[in-house]
Amino acid sequence: MEGELSAAPRRSSGLPDGGAGGDGGDSPSALLPAEALDLDGDEDDLEVFSKDASLMDMNSLSPLMPTSPLSMINQVKFEDEPDLKDLFITVDEPESHVTTIETFITYRIITKTSRGEFDSSEFEVRRRYQDFLWLKGRLEEAHPTLIIPPLPEKFMVKGMVERFNDDFIETRRKALSTFLNRIADHPTLTFNEDFKVFLTAQAGELSSHKKQGPGLLSKVGQTVRAVALSLRGVKSRPEEFAEMSDFIEAFSQKISLIDKISQRICKEEREYFDEMREYGPIHVLWSESEEDLVDTLRGVASCIDRCCRAMEKRLSGLSEALLPVVHEYVLYGEMLMGVMKRRDQIQAELESRLEAAAHKKADTDLLTAELGRLEDRLECANTALKADWERWRRSMRSDLTAAFRDAAARNVQYYEQCLATWESFLMSQTDLHTKEPSEDKP
Structure with a gap:
């Protein structure tokens, strides 16, 4: 790279080779395609995408630099x-x-x-x-x-x-x-x-x-300093980091919405599953009072039972394979905003010292040495973030693509199983009714 x-x-x-994690993904320049997160524009929930949407405040992060x-x-x-x-x-x-x-x-x-x-x-x-x-x-x-x-x-x-x-x-x-x-x-x-x-x-x-870590007083001092720099802000981010910040904001809003919708869908389908499980035993009880429909009602109960098992397997897979991945990237959005704040703190500190040097508010020789140190720190921080940003994008794209493909495959498998179950039952009923007239003939 x-x-x-x-x-x-x-x-x-x-x-x-083994274990969890890994980069995955495509070329380093591959962004998460817009269509991967785009939803129906007619959805009322898309109001979340407003630029005025509030994002989590990360001012509490004030690590040692x-x-x-x-x-x-x-x-x-x-x-x-x-x-x-x-x-x-x-x-x-x-x-x-x-x-x-x-x-x-x-x-x-x-x-x-x-x-x-x-x-x-x-x-x-x-x-x-x-x-x-x-x-x-x-x-x-x-x-x-x-x-x-x-x-x-x-x-x-x-x-x-x-x-x-x-x-x-x-x-x-x-x-x-x-x-x-x-x-x-x-x-x-x-x-x-x-x-x-x-x-x-x-x-x-x-x-x-x-x-052996930083003492309490040291941490308090870092917090005060970080908050002061955060309030002061930076004059202007370099263009690549401004674009990065815009991407993080849009990504956080969209992935948060997807997380909410996914959770809601799983909750509603779980409620549907709980209700559907009751229909099997009900049809069995019904068959006990309908002598002419015993086989048919028990067949319906059997179909419902098989569909319930397929649905339970599907919901379990979604809960384990899709929801955790989506929610992890909601948390990643919050982490990324914290990273950008820490980068901006380094730039703000450099700008503050440059301002002091311009107005000769401190010893010139000391300022020159400190400015050199701050410039090196900012350059190294920018290099680290740019490299890690590319790696994260590849991993994010790979993880989300795999999660949604897996969810789609589970949905297709579930509906195919349900379709095959009911088609088989209907065929058996058709054959039964076809034979009945011939058996009644003298």
């Missing part, structure tokens, strides 16, 4: 040729923990690797959701303009039963697994030291490592 900087070490091979240009140069390497996978991560066995203070879930994380920088080829640790939040924050601090995979939202407690039901735990487990495997497949994030510690350190070691 042209214009990209290379520094991350090449991963070694030694394990069979790397002070060394070399540290940012070293974070960028994107190869056109795929490397053999050498890091496999499994998230399983959720376990509930109840203390006098809180109740929480931990997940077992098994890591298998052939990398030389790891002390062993296999690790097993347990982590809770707060540990995943810590890892995400550390990655944002170390790589402010790389696109960090999103975590599932923090659950808003409505009741302990709802919070820890099996469906919620399983959904979160899959999302956490996707989060870790996307990091493992990222050419830069996969070599982050905090990621390695997260995968290998036991609970006590991880707690000690967390304490």
Whole structure:
């Protein structure tokens, strides 16, 4: 990929290919085609596409900015040729923990690797959701303009039963697994030291490592500074980043609408499925009081039962293959807006110092050195974002295309099964009525 900087070490091979994630997609310049997200223009829901639609505020993100240009140069390497996978991560066995203070879930994380920088080829640790939040924050601090995979939202407690039901735990487990495997497949994030510690350190070691991070006062200072720069804003983004920002806004609006519609469709079809399941037993009961229609009514009940099983399989597939992918990219839209804010913060800081230099508000020699450092930081941040942006677009296009094709194939299979079931039943009834007159003849 042209214009990209290379520094991350090449991963070694030694394990069979497998695991989750991966780039996929077409050429680096391939955008998500408009028709892939276009919906019927007559839909009332398309009012969401208004430019005035509010997007999630990301001012709360205020990570540390790397002070060394070399540290940012070293974070960028994107190869056109795929490397053999050498890091496999499994998230399983959720376990509930109840203390006098809180109740929480931990997940077992098994890591298998052939990398030389790891002390062993296999690790097993347990982590809770707060540990995943810590890892995400550390990655944002170390790589402010790389696109960090999103975590599932923090659950808003409505009741302990709802919070820890099996469906919620399983959904979160899959999302956490996707989060870790996307990091493992990222050419830069996969070599982050905090990621390695997260995968290998036991609970006590991880707690000690967390304490080595930025102190509370430092974080408060960063937050105040980031908010001030955010309010100040930038004079003008470079054209390519302005286009990137426009794409993110339009993409976020469309994918959010698709997410809402998909959730609504699945909910309504689940309700339809629950009602349809009751018709089979009703026809069986009916047949007991209709001697002349016993076979016909039981045949209808059998057809309904087969269609219900096909529909249950289809809904299960949609819930596992389509909805999580669409919702993940809703969260990606929020992450991307945060990345753009962090890039703008670096540019705003440079513009602020340039303004001070123009008015000679500070020591000229110190300003010259600082300006050089800020210019290097901005250039490296821009390079990192542009490279990661191309990689993300390929992955996004591949993931969404696969998810919608899978959903379409499941729909076609379901309707073909239902059609074949009812056609077979009707043929049997036609044959039955054809034979009856001849049997009645003397």
